[in-house]
Amino acid sequence: MFSLNRIVDLIKQPVHRTEVHLRGGVHPDEHKHESTQQPIMSLPIPHQIVLPLRQHVGHLPKLLVKVGERVKKGQLLAEAEGSISAAIHATTSGTVIAVQDSLIPHPSGLPDQCIVIAADGLDEWVDLHPMDWRQQSPASLIEHLRLSGIVGMGGAAFPTQVKLRTTPKSPVHTLIVNGAECEPYITCDDMLMRERATQIIQGLAIARHIMGVENCIIGIEDNKPEALQAMTEAAAKADFAVQVKVVATMYPSGDARQLIRLLTGIEVPNDKRSTDVGLQCFNVATLLALHRYFDFGEPAVSRIVTMTGRVNEPRNYEVLFGTPMTDLIAASGGALSGVDDYIMGGPMMGFSLPSIHVPVTKASNCIIASAPDLFPPAAEAMPCIRCARCADACPVQLQPQELYWFAKSENIEKAREYHLFDCIECGCCSYVCPSNIPLVQYYRFAKSEAIAQDRAKEAANVARERNEFRLMRIDREKQERAQRHAQKALGSKDSSEQAPAAATNTEDAASKQAAIQAAIERAKAQKAQMKPKNVEDAPTQVKAEIAEIDARREQAKQAVTQSQAQPAAQQASLFDQAPASSDANSADKD
C-alpha cells in the first residue's frame, strides 16, 4: 500500500521519460503478459547437473575437480583462466560423475566439455564468506570477482569482472542499468525488477563502489509499469542518487549502445568502448548476482529463465545452471501439441536449440516452445526491390539493402566499406523485409568470410616470413661454412692469425643475433599491420564473440577431419597465441 513516505519519495525521485528516441527499430507483438501472470518459482533440484565449462564469452576455464569427487553447492569447479574468462561452480551438492563432451545450448549445435554432477538432493552449500565490500579496494574486489563466475545475464554472457575494471585513462562517471528488456516474449528481467528491486539496487551500490561512479541511471521500457514502480521505490530508498528513466517500447532499445544513447544522449563512437566515454552498462540480473556474491558469498549458481510460448503454464523460474532443459519444460506443464522447436533467447535474436537435452546455462534468459503456427517458416524469398524499409528500420543506420547486395555477391571488401561490422544482428531489417530475405544470415556469412579472409592473409604472411627467414639462414650458413673453410686453410698456414679470427667469430655471432632480431621485428610489424580490418573497431564483446566463433570453427574442423586433427590444432594454437609467443615459436622452429 501507498504510504505518505513512499509518495514523498516518488516525488523526490521523479520518473523521467527520455526525450531521445530510437532511430529506426521495430515494435513486434510483445507477448510478455503470458509469462508475467505468476511470480518467479524455484525449480526443484534436478537429479543430474550438466555444467558446460564454456558458458561465457572468452577463454575456457581451468578444470579443478576429478571424476568421483564430492562437491558442495557453490564449490569452485573450474577457475577463470586468462583475462577474459569466468569460473564455474557446482550449482548443487553431489558427486562429479563425468567430465565429457555433451550437447550445449549454442547455435553451432556442437558438443562441448561439461562437468556432470549427480545431485545428492541435500543442496549443501560450501562455507560462504560474505564480504564487507565497502571496506575493500576496487582492485581487490575485482580480483575476488574472478572467483564469482558472474557474467552478463542479459544474454551476452561477458565476464563481469572485465566490465568493472576501469583505467585511470578512462574513468567511468555514469552507470547505466539495463532494464529495458526489449525482446518480445522475454520477461525474466521484468519479473526480477518487480520482485527483487531492492537487491538490484544493492548490487548497483557495489558496482558503483567498484567503479567509483557518481551517476546511476536505470532505463526501463514503458511496457513494464510494475517493474518501473518497484525500481523507482527501491531507488528512492537507496543511500545514493539513482535516476529511473522510462524509454519508449521499441526494439532494440535494450542494446547497450542504443540504451546509452536513449538515456544520456551520448552516442558511443563505433571504434571506442562505452567506458572510453565514461559509461558502463549492466543488466539488472547481473547487478543482483553481484549483490548475492558480495553480501552473501554466493557465486553464480542460478538465474531467472522465462519459459514461454506453447507450454501449458508460461512462467519465470529460478533455475540452477546445469538443470536439464527438459525439467524446465516439464515444470511449465509440458509443451502443447504441435511444438516442434525450442528457441533460446527471444524471437528476434534467439536460436533454435539443437536438442531439448541441453542444460540451462548462464546465457539462457528465455526458452520459447515454438510451433509452426507460432513462428511460421519464412515465405520464399523474392528479389530485393530496394524499398529501403530495412534502412529505415536499422537502429544503426546501415544500408541493409546494399550490404545484402555485397554479401550476396561475396564482395566482402565493399561490405566492410559499408560498415558490415557495425551490424548488431538485431534482425530489424529481416523483420520488415517485404521480400522475406534472410538478411541477418547474409551478414553473418559475410562477417565470417571477412574474418576467414583476414585469417588466411595472416597465415600466408606468417608462412612467407618463415620462408624468407629460412632462405636467409641457409644463405648465412653457407657463408659461415665458406668462412670456416677459408679460416681453416689460413689457420694451418699461420697460427698467429687465430686471434683476429676469433674476433671475427664473435662479431659474426653478434651479426647473426642481430639478423634474427631483425627478422623477428619484421614479423612482428607485419603481424601488427595484418590485424583484421574493421574488426578492431568492434567493441570488446563483439571481438570476444568473434574469437569464440573462431574457436568453434576450429573445433568443427577438428571434429570433421579427425585424421588431420593434429595439424589443424597446431594451426589453431598458432593463431590463438599472443603475437610474441608465436614469434618465439616460429624462431625456435627455424
Added chain:
Amino acid sequence: MSRSPYVSQAPSVSNIMLKVMLALLPAIAVYVWVYGSGILLVLLLASLTALVAEALVLRIRQRPVWPFVSDCSALLTAWLLALSLPPLAPWWLVVVGTFFAIVVAKQLYGGLGYNPFNPAMVGYAVLLISFPAIMTNWPAPLSLAETSLDWTTQWNIILSGQLPAGVLPDAVSMATPLDYIKTQLKLNHSVDSILQAGQFGWFAGKGAELVAFAYLLGGAYLLHQKIITWHLPISFILGLALMAAGFHWYQPELYAGAGLHLFAGATMLGAFFILTDPVSGPTTPNGKIIFALGVAVMTYLIRTFGGYPDGVAFSVLLMNMLVPLIDAWTQPRVFGHKP
C-alpha cells in the same frame, strides 16, 4: 541453426504493388469521367500484354512463373504506362509499349529488382520517339470536344486505330495545355492571354487538372500507408514549383507559373507513382531528395526549352542513370561514426 528473426511483419511485394494500384483508382475514375471509358480498354490491353509477356520471358529464363507473375509488379508497370498514353491510342501501340517495357526494360535486365531504368518510362520513351504523332495526339476532354464519343465508339477507335467515318480528327483531339502554351508562345502571345483560352481551368487544362488532383489524392494514401516516403514526391513538387515560380517571376509573360506546371502533364503521376519506383530509384533519404530535384529541374527545362511537350519520362530515365552514384554519395552516417 539460427534463422532469427523468427517473426516478421512486412507487407508482401504483391501487397505493396496492389496498394499502389489501389491508389491509382481515383485517378482512373476521374480519367473515365473526363475522357471517356477508352482508358479502361487501354488498361486492359496493357495488363494482358504485361502478364503474357512476363510469363513468357520467365518461362524462357526458366524462372518460377507464378511467384513472379503474382507479385503484380508487371501489372503495375502496365497501368503506369497505360495512364501515360493518350486515351485513344491504337491497341498495337499499347501492346508494343507494354511488351517493350516488360521484356526489354525489366526482364532482360534480370527481372524484378534488377532493372536500372523505370520500365514504364522506358516503354513510354520508346513509343514517344518511334511514334511521335500518335503519342502527342491527345483527345479533348469530353466536355470540350465538338463531337463527343460514346464508349463503343472509343473502344472501336482503339481497336481499329481509326476514327469512325464522318468524324474529323480536330473534332475530337486537342493540343495538351503544355503543348498549346508552347505553340502559342511561338506566335508571340503572352502567357496571360494564352491562359484565357477556354481549355484552361483553375490551374491547368480543364479536366486534366482534375485527374492530376486525383493522383495527388492517391499519393496521399500511399504516404499514409507508408508505401512511399515524402522525400521523392515533395522534393519533386517543390523543385518544379520553385523552378516555375522563379522563371515566372523573372518574365511572367514568357513563363507559366507554378500552378500550371504542377497540375499539367505528368507532374502528379510522376511525383507519386513514377519517381517512387523503388527498384530504379535511390534508397537513401538525401539521395531521394537529390534525385527528385534533378528530375524536377530537367522536367522544367525539357518542358520549357526542349522539343517535347513534357519531360518527366526523360528526366526520370536520365536520373536513373545517376542512381548508383547518388546512393554512394549520400550514405547516411552510421551510429557511432563521425559525421
